[in-house]
Amino acid sequence: MARWYVCGLALAAAELLLIFATVFSAKGLRGKEFQGASRIPSQFSEEERVAMKEALKGAIRIPTVSFSHEKSNTTALAEFGEYIHKVFPTVFSTNFIQHEVVEQYSHLFTVQGSDPSLQPYMLLAHFDVVPAPEEGWEVPPFSGLERDGFIHGRGTLDNKNSVMAILQALELLLIRNYIPQRSFFIALGHDEEVSGTRGALKISELLQARGIQVAFLVDECSFIFDGFIPNLKKPCAMVSVTEKGALDLLLQVNMTPGHSSAPPKETSIGILAAAVSRLENTPMPNMFGSGPLKMTLEQLANEFPFPTNIVLKNLWLFRPLVSRLMERNYITNTLVRTTTALTMFNAGVKVNVIPPVAQASVNFRIHPAQTVHEVLELVKNIVADDRVQLHVLRAFDPLPISPSDDKALGYQLLRQTIQSIFPEVDIVAPGICIANTDSRHYTNITAGIYHFNPVYLQPQDFSSIHGINEKISVQAYETQVKFIFELIQNADTYTGPVPHVHEL
Numbered sequence: 001m002a003r004w005y006v007c008g009l010a011l012a013a014a015e016l017l018l019i020f021a022t023v024f025s026a027k028g029l030r031g032k033e034f035q036g037a038s039r040i041p042s043q044f045s046e047e048e049r050v051a052m053k054e055a056l057k058g059a060i061r062i063p064t065v066s067f068s069h070e071k072s073n074t075t076a077l078a079e080f081g082e083y084i085h086k087v088f089p090t091v092f093s094t095n096f097i098q099h100e101v102v103e104q105y106s107h108l109f110t111v112q113g114s115d116p117s118l119q120p121y122m123l124l125a126h127f128d129v130v131p132a133p134e135e136g137w138e139v140p141p142f143s144g145l146e147r148d149g150f151i152h153g154r155g156t157l158d159n160k161n162s163v164m165a166i167l168q169a170l171e172l173l174l175i176r177n178y179i180p181q182r183s184f185f186i187a188l189g190h191d192e193e194v195s196g197t198r199g200a201l202k203i204s205e206l207l208q209a210r211g212i213q214v215a216f217l218v219d220e221c222s223f224i225f226d227g228f229i230p231n232l233k234k235p236c237a238m239v240s241v242t243e244k245g246a247l248d249l250l251l252q253v254n255m256t257p258g259h260s261s262a263p264p265k266e267t268s269i270g271i272l273a274a275a276v277s278r279l280e281n282t283p284m285p286n287m288f289g290s291g292p293l294k295m296t297l298e299q300l301a302n303e304f305p306f307p308t309n310i311v312l313k314n315l316w317l318f319r320p321l322v323s324r325l326m327e328r329n330y331i332t333n334t335l336v337r338t339t340t341a342l343t344m345f346n347a348g349v350k351v352n353v354i355p356p357v358a359q360a361s362v363n364f365r366i367h368p369a370q371t372v373h374e375v376l377e378l379v380k381n382i383v384a385d386d387r388v389q390l391h392v393l394r395a396f397d398p399l400p401i402s403p404s405d406d407k408a409l410g411y412q413l414l415r416q417t418i419q420s421i422f423p424e425v426d427i428v429a430p431g432i433c434i435a436n437t438d439s440r441h442y443t444n445i446t447a448g449i450y451h452f453n454p455v456y457l458q459p460q461d462f463s464s465i466h467g468i469n470e471k472i473s474v475q476a477y478e479t480q481v482k483f484i485f486e487l488i489q490n491a492d493t494y495t496g497p498v499p500h501v502h503e504l
């Protein structure tokens with residue numbers, strides 16, 4: 001009897017031990033694999049949803065306009081700094097997050113992850129905006145008014161939506177006690193619209209001095225495009241893997257002034273007008289076939305009806321046809337060539353005086369397959385008039401092409417997150433950023449520069465960027481917050497392009 005009793009006790013003890021062991025090992029496993037158990041669902045309460053849209057509206061109401069370095073609203077830039085402290089208190093009070101102000105107004109956050117073996121990444125955005133004269137707007141551009149489900153105002157797409165969504169997603173994760181494993185940086189620029197040389201450039205120098213290299217960064221300038229290409233009924237998420245270069249040229253003609261009653265055969269105005277007109281009428285060469293556009297089209301091919309699918313799949317044969325079709329539309333045209341935009345023209349002092357000097361500015365956006373030097377040579381040949389002086393005001397080459405293969409962590413993380421947040425989008429393709437962004441200042445700290453805003457964009461929305469009636473739907477903004485909330489977690493749990501093989 002006693003023996004049985006002892007035996008029974010021993011058995012019970014063993015059983016208890018076993019239970020403990022199972023519980024502990026299960027915990028250990030979950031801790032290691034991470035995904036399932038510690039994942040925080042991207043669901044927000046009604047109260048949180050109201051707070052997040054109100055936070056964006058408040059940001060829109062601060063008129064952080066950059067007109068030039070000399071002319072920017074520094075009061076508003078400073079106020080914006082105070083504003084983010086107020087609406088994201090947890091971000092600023094968390095002990096593993098360091099906050100630094102760079103060049104008075106830009107912000108750098110260092111979020112220290114728990115696993116130092118994982119290479120950090122970086123999220124970029126800017127909170128300065130281009131000016132917005134009130135004419136033509138349905139609602140005043142700095143009112144942040146909500147109407148018919150949309151928040152209106154300058155910066156709702158470019159780029160306060162990203163600034164606020166990044167901090168908002170982090171705030172919500174922190175409130176839920178999330179502790180990131182992979183470190184990351186958040187860099188918020190205050191002078192992107194006027195070159196980023198005070199904000200982004202200084203932040204990149206600071207990080208470089210600290211010996212930091214990031215695995216990848218994500219910035220503005222690409223969207224889920226919807227309705228841009230005739231025949232392509234489905235939306236297409238483009239993650240841009242390169243950015244165009246730029247060249248700002250000043251063209252100047254000087255002549256001896258005199259009495260307009262006895263004019264010379266040609267005036268500075270006439271000579272300059274003819275030169276810029278030649279530039280406008282002689283587009284830079286079509287570079288179709290080089291750069292990431294070929295990859296994009298190959299991936300898109302299957303989404304088109306017959307015969308476009310066949311045409312796109314056989315570019316070796318149809319290249320001339322496709323390249324001509326791309327030129328026809330002013331948006332797809334940007335993807336095949338260096339664009340030429342005549343943006344300023346000044347001359348003359350009085351109606352009866354022969355003008356001493358005429359000046360024009362031309363803004364080129366350089367195709368990734370060309371260089372500043374090549375564009376300058378082409379311009380000289382087109383202008384072909386020694387009386388027209390060419391002065392380079394600013395120039396930089398296109399960015400290198402970031403990897404988009406199976407091993408490219410940044411690209412794959414974005415692809416994975418797009419697929420989970422936008423299940424209806426089945427095309428994710430590499431693209432080209434046709435404008436310029438702060439990310440070009442970060443080539444010293446990463447080879448993985450990706451442009452993606454998790455927001456749908458239709459052609460009319462495209463014209464609102466730097467134009468009138470810029471707006472974002474409340475639902476689109478919530479989805480952007482959700483996307484970043486997931487992206488941060490995915491960066492911690494990412495296991496490679498073919499996950500879960502071990503479970504088979």
Ligand SMILES: CC/C=C\C/C=C\C/C=C\C/C=C\C/C=C\C/C=C\CCC(=O)O
Pocket residue numbers: 158159192193220221222225228229236238296297331332334335434435436437462465
């Ligand atoms: C085959 C190609 C497939 C789809 C192409 C469709 C559209 C892509 C072309 C143009 C891209 C449109 C929008 C991006 C432009 C500007 C982004 C916003 C900000 C840039 C930087 C700034 O000004 O702050």
Ligand SMILES: N[C@@H](Cc1ccccc1)C(=O)O
Pocket residue numbers: 192193194195196246435436437
């Ligand atoms: N991002 C703006 C302003 C800019 C222009 C050129 C260089 C740098 C910034 C644009 O692309 O128009």
Ligand SMILES: [Zn+2]
Pocket residue numbers: 126158159192220
């Ligand atoms: Zn921008």
Ligand SMILES: [Zn+2]
Pocket residue numbers: 130158193466
């Ligand atoms: Zn802009």
